[in-house]
Amino acid sequence: KERFRRGVVRAGAEKFARKIRDVGRDRFGPGVSAAVADYKTGAEPYFSTIAALTLSPRKPRGDPANYNRVQEVGKALNAKRLALLGAGGG
Structure with a gap:
């Protein structure tokens, strides 16, 4: 190194x-x-994870609650990443 x-x-x-x-x-x-x-x-695997998500309802533009949707996607993708790592995926 x-x-x-x-x-x-x-x-x-x-x-x-x-x-x-x-x-x-x-x-x-x-x-x-x-x-x-x-x-x-x-x-x-990540595209499939995103496609299978059911996100919370979208709020009006600029509403801070829309960040919850981002958090839902992030949590799902991180869970998939960890599952793949646990399965010897990286």
Whole structure:
């Protein structure tokens, strides 16, 4: 861990920027394409969790009670994350 950090510091920001400029543009598109299946597999449990939620009724715009809906989503997603971690998902 410490060796990695020192290597990053030694290389500096210029190398990072140069590698992005010279290599990144050619790898970005193929990298995104290659990641589609992994993204779907990783995100599907969370999308299913959100789709299965029954949220409290929405209040008028600006009503602080709408934050309760955000909290409901957050609690459900965190519970799913913890369940997946407990099942060896990460």
